Amino acid sequence: MEYRILGPIRVLDEEGETFLNARKVQALLAVLLIRSNQIVSVDQLIAEIWHDNPPRRASASLHVYVSQVRKFLSRPGRSGSQLLTRVPGYLLTLGEDTLDVHEFQQRMNAGRDLYLLGRHEEACRELTVALDAWRGPALGELSGDGPIVRGFVAWAEEARLECLELQIETQLALGLHRQLVGRLFQLISEVPMRETLYRQLMLALYQADRPADALRVYQSARVTLNDELGVEPCRALRDLHHAILAGDVRGDSEVSALAS
Incomplete structure (x- = not known):
């Protein structure tokens, strides 16, 4: 079974994709997947689902939502439940199942390593596969929910942009300058x-x-950086600007910090 959170939350098995409709149950599953193989406390889950305004019987409602997630994740032929009760909360074990964000991270790290070794074609393939895991904003419409979800969404978007920049770096190293102009604009x-x-x-x-x-x-x-942030361009931009003015730009460009 494959869990997908790089986009709207989905679960994929041999029968196809399934999803939860209830927003609070979605939020519960999202947090458990973000912290998969770790115990998430009841207090943390309540804060994610209800923020600063939990109902009087929040613990009882949470127990109902946990039962709904267990039912949603159950599959014929699978013994036991992956969602376990563990003091002080709950634990979602992945076992042999996969989570798309883990695949994304592995592919991105492999692409970075290959780029640093100068194996640009292989690096580009790995980074392209990593980016293909994305089906929209991480967690879809849940991006404005509790602190664990907000933190994950912010991290995931930054990682996506870093992966995208590194993919472009490999394509520049492969000489695909003209093909990249429109995409970069x-x-x-x-x-x-x-x-x-x-x-x-x-x-x-x-x-x-x-x-x-x-x-x-x-x-x-x-102009954009001055108007929006009141700062000058970074050193890498300034150095490239001076190099262009001097007509002394190296074809391979300097390796950017994003690949280090």
Whole structure:
């Protein structure tokens, strides 16, 4: 069985995908999956589901939700329950089941290692598979819920962007400069504070024989960062800007910190 949380919460088995409709039960399953193979206390679960306004019988309601999750996860031929009662709360064991975020992390780490070894084609394949695990925002509509969920969603989005930047880094190393220009313009419009994307777009444009456009991207980044944050571009952007002005940009570009 496969649990999917890089997008709306889904459970995949030989019969196909299934999901929970009730939001509070979804929140319970989300927290148990985020903390899979760890005990989550009753107090933590109540805070995730009801925040600062739990009902008088929150513990009793939580017990009902736990029963609903157990029923949802039960499958013919599987003995026992993966959702265990363990003081001071509950524990969801994965066993032989898989969780998509674990696969994402493994593929991303493998891609980074391959990139640092200079095996760019293999790195790009691993990173592409990692990104393919995403089916939308992590946990779907639950992104605004309790502290464990909020923390996971923030971490997951940062990891996704880091993986995306590293994938682009491998593609630049493979010489796919012209193919990346349009994609990078679109990504910058979506996340305009990511300075790595500006650096990558400047390098792609320069290597595509468009140095004037690369310089305009730097100016756009400088204005955006000044207007939104009151800061100047980072050193990597400034160094690339100076290198373009001097006509002395190395074809391989410097290895960015995201790969270290």
